[in-house]
Amino acid sequence: MSQQSTTRTLRVNGEPQQVAFAVHHSLLEVLREELGLTGTKHGCELGECGTCTVLIDGKPVLSCLELAAECEGRSIETVEGMMQGNELHPLQSCFADLGAAQCGYCTPGILLAAQALLAENDSPTRDQIVEALSGNLCRCTGYHKILEAIEWAAAQLRGDDQYQPPDSAIYGDPLPGKQAADV
Amino acid sequence: MSDTVHADDEEGPVTSDQLRLIGTPFRRVDGRAKVTGQTRFADDLSFPRMVHMKLVRSTVPHAKIVSIDTSKASAMPGVVGLLTGDSMPDPFGILPVSQDEHALCIDKVRFVGDPVVAVAALTEDQAHEAALAVEVEYQSLETIATVEEAIATPEPRIHEYGDEGNLHKKLSMEFGDVDAGFEEADQIFEDVMYFEGNTPLPMEQHATVALTEETDRITVYSSTQTPHYLHRSLAKVLGLPAARIRVIACPNGGGFGGKSDPFNHEICAAKMALALGRPVKICLTREEVFYCHRGRHPVLMKIRTGVKKDGTLTAQHLQTALDGGAYGSYGVASTYYTGALQTVTYDLPKYRFESIRAFTNKAPCGPKRGHGTPQPRFAFEVHLDKIAHQLGIDPAALRMQQLVKPDSITSNWLKVGSMGLGKCIEAVVEGSGWHQRHGKMPEGRGLGLACGSYLSGAGLPIYWNHMPQSGVQLKLDRSGGVALFCGETEIGQGSDSVIAAITAEILGIDLKDIRLCVADTDLTPVDLGSYSSRVTLMAGNAAIEAAERARTLVARGAARKLDVPARELVFADGRVFHGENPDHGISFQEAVVEAESRFGTLGTTGSYTPPRSPGRYRGAGVGPSPAYSYSAAVVEAEVDRETGIYRIEHVWMAHDVGKCINPAMVMGQIEGSVYMGLGEAMMEEQVYRRLPKKRSDALVHKHPSMLEYKSLTFAEMPPVTSYIIEDPDPNGPFGAKEVGQGPLLPMMPAVANAIFDAVGVRIDQVPIAPHMVKQAIEAKEKGKPGRFGPKSFPEIDFGVPLLVPTPAEGGDGKAINIEDAGVRDGTGTMTERKDAVKGDN
């Protein structure tokens, strides 16, 4: 395999970065290995799991399938760019508070896919969220908390401070009928 | 400062049940790092001059290695190092009794994916290219694909050890007079069931980085659930004193049992680093992760149960046959686990259990979530559904009428403490509208009920010793901050948060004032690892002990300053104050200053060793736990009769966790278990096929990729109603029991039972594919049994059963025929027999 290298200027999280890399390397490899942005993860490097999702010009893209050399002049966003100053983005804080990140390995990709969805649609339905995230696998959470965290963050981003995630997401459902009476 | 008698009072405050943090949904201590990308997983690490390693893996399933030619590879650009098996002749393996792996194969390969050569190069691409250039010549041997083939083919042996031929393990035990139990029955039910293998599939591919500090001192970072066991294996294979090896388990990007063994790549990276004197990294490809496997064993089962007309179980005879794959791994323990926990849910007065584990030329199987217990649980819970149906008894009532009593000892000598299964069943039955809907829904819709139970940590460590299974150290100083050292490993389950919260609760400080140092074999006291759902209970109890000791020291310091007896002080909200007069107090930091002034540098330790189990027979080491969790599920399914395609419409899950340390995290474990259980029920399978004879006859993984290894996506996950049941166990920290594995167990049988309720056919195996449902429906329409599943269980000579009288028969926990059964005395099962006899177990 050729080890021919190229130098490009990539715009990552709003900052232009000049970077040299092997021409055949994926954006995933260049972000992690050349730029040290290891927040972007990988689960397959074959386009099968969604873990490596980043945003290019606002659209979710599998960085393991994207040649870095083709990303010049485009705006690349990774999880490292989500925080606003020292404050978490609402998606991040809702994920952290609900426990929507367990091992946290799928989390960066899912946060970015969700961010792209919310940028287009500030009040997505459950089905729309499911649709937008159906290419992202998570082995830990069973997905529910992720959906609840996105709905909560969407509310915060719309300025709806009244919205609270359902108690059942945190404490479980109230015990039914006669059991509830014993408690 | 007045020096009163109080100041020398050595009694500290008592932990009250007025909890401030425990039981609340606090944000995980690692929550922020995980959502910002700051968590450093093993593959995120890099060091100056680091080189990259690849393994050359066997392309054939069973063969002698004739020759290895690395000359082309070593001349490739960038190549800096090559290793073959002869440089690491000492075998290793997770269990002392099956040290059957080599870091690189020496004479022989045993499955497609077995590593043969390690290559290091300056870049990952170069290492990859060089690995492709290594030439290995193999002389193929006959391959074994299934348990039946292993029974029929004792030679050539895959390993030169094991109970007989290609059977790695054979066991037979009988608790009570089982024949008499069957005679008491009005009817005997029998089923043959199959549970296909499936794989943990953590999202993170395994990675390791090794670096040397001295010629004979090394640090190994790895995505491992068990840094302590990796430490032991490294010491053995590298031939270095354990004190010169430091293993740091990075947070794991999921484990599910798949990162619980010491792995070839970990040992090779260390060896390569020692050879090169520079950092070495390896990150497995996803395909390699499928080859590492150590996931769920495929298990064929025959279950026979004697039942009275009223549904009372009188005896059970369970036979299991495990397809172990090419190495021992946890297999001996897994074999016992396919029978050990049958007794902890419903009274089973007499019980016979026989099992074999076969070696086959496939990726080794091991301890995936639930370790050996989901397979027999599936068989038992579907079997019970059939019994209930035939006897005309409601399946929920059948279970409720014979629940194991709390604080009792089962027929196989397991000590059950708190037992909340009844409450779990009631919750899901009421929540799902079971009584109004089960058996009464329109054709194609059905409800299925099933239950389960799991360990909160195994009673015995995997190697015999008298040391604690978990330890915690605390360091406090005048800053007011507390450093917490513990060997436990964060794999996503939230163990860091559990030990931090317990410590914060007892010391009355904020979580942010605790600095964690975990899973570092140089710096942290030993914890055996994140497996068998042991960490909350064991590390949690160790944290309680360490924190209470620290609180006593600090209280004695504050007592002198405040002129209040130490035991009357309260620690809360970052303050230490008099319980009767909360205004009379000082800050926690000031109190630590007082204690440090008085006692010097402050530090405490805590440790945990499980209580001794009453079983005294060989094999009694597998099954005991300080506490058992319980779960019940109802699943609602919609089945299309034409195609057999089914959907899970809703799941009701109740889990008895003893006590929530953090309900939001408990919910996460429940939902994650439901998800993974549904995957196993519906689609997940690690399966193999033989290539045609003319293409080598090789036995290969059918689909080592995430696209084809089907697992549930967002789109397939049904709504889940979860009930948290809290039946505190006196052995648990604040009463807590496990939640990471238990709720998975009922899912597979509940799905099968729901399909029966919907369309009246029995699918006696998982995963349940639509064609199985369709075939069973068609068979039923033709007047044949409406069933899909294995036809028969092979004839196997399990040997003379070890006879153990039950508690009800007046037994003492010991076997009565050890000579006849040909086994030695003692409970140990995973240690060499001679070592087991040496120990006083």
Ligand code: FES
């Ligand atoms: S790593 Fe890119 S899709 Fe899996």
Ligand code: FES
């Ligand atoms: S949180 Fe572990 S894979 Fe999603």
